[in-house]
């Protein structure tokens with residue numbers, strides 16, 4: 001099951017394809033996070049996404065702010 | 077082993093260009109290449125600017141991560157058509173099982189190199205790229221079987237211990253090409269003295285890349301060049317050219333470190349020289 005907040009939209013400069021968009025935070029999501037949104041591999045939006053958990057009141061008292069991070073801090 | 081003597085001797089610097097990555101995409105910088113055609117064109121420009129190794133991740137048409145051999149085949153074929161760069165496939169993949177992470181190794185021909193993450197890395201709030209030893213060994217064994225040179229990615233100083241551990245468990249060919257990664261989170265804090273300590277702790281027979289994320293890319297490339305190491309730059313690791321100014325291309329980032337290397341008396345290695353230096 002994919003996340004109920006997931007949509008695919010056009011609007012990223014430089015590409016005509018529809019991209020993963022999060023209606024919970026009103027932003028396009030990073031491609032890696034889109035695997036969480038789609039529950040691919042061993043990933044699950046209910047347990048692995050702080051935005052989902054915050055929107056659903058599952059992370060009360062915790063801020064998801066530190067979870068976004070600069071986009072260039074992660075690679076492999 | 078790489079060292080200051082290599083700097084004094086003016087040995088060539090191997091510049092690896094991490095062209096696309098799999099974490100962020102065009103939402104972070106519209107100049108980041110995603111499709112095989114875009115990556116191949118960016119690789120050709122980067123080669124012209126002084127790169128000798130291309131670090132590759134495959135993507136789906138919408139930019140999302142792809143691990144399949146078919147996607148990597150399409151990508152690697154495109155890059156090989158436009159350049160003679162050493163081809164290095166990523167085997168990284170947060171949340172992806174070993175069965176997926178093996179697939180980039182199975183192109184025909186096999187990549188000359190592949191990345192091997194040496195241990196865990198936290199991502200976002202709830203995720204960890206686990207990279208347990210059993211997975212590291214299994215990926216290494218398949219690389220060895222297919223004649224692929226591993227690039228040992230040490231996200232922090234504990235992972236240098238893991239490099240030593242892998243050398244005890246497996247019989248790797250020299251040089252042990254290690255990438256020392258600097259930045260926030262689980263990575264080694266980006267302080268120059270930490271690079272000195274890490275280089276001191278590498279095994280005999282190692283060469284090293286410096287990889288600084290974001291604003292640390294240029295200073296750590298410069299430091300690594302002075303210490304006789306090699307460098308990795310590119311839009312996978314840093315989407316900015318300067319504070320507040322997005323990079324125009326991978327080639328722009330490569331050109332800058334190639335200029336630094338020349339200023340410091342080291343030429344960027346050609347792909348032929350890189351194959352010799354890295355034994356791949």
Ligand code: SF4
Nearest residue numbers: 003022037045049052
């Ligand atoms: S980012 Fe999180 S909340 Fe948003 S669509 Fe993806 S899984 Fe759902």
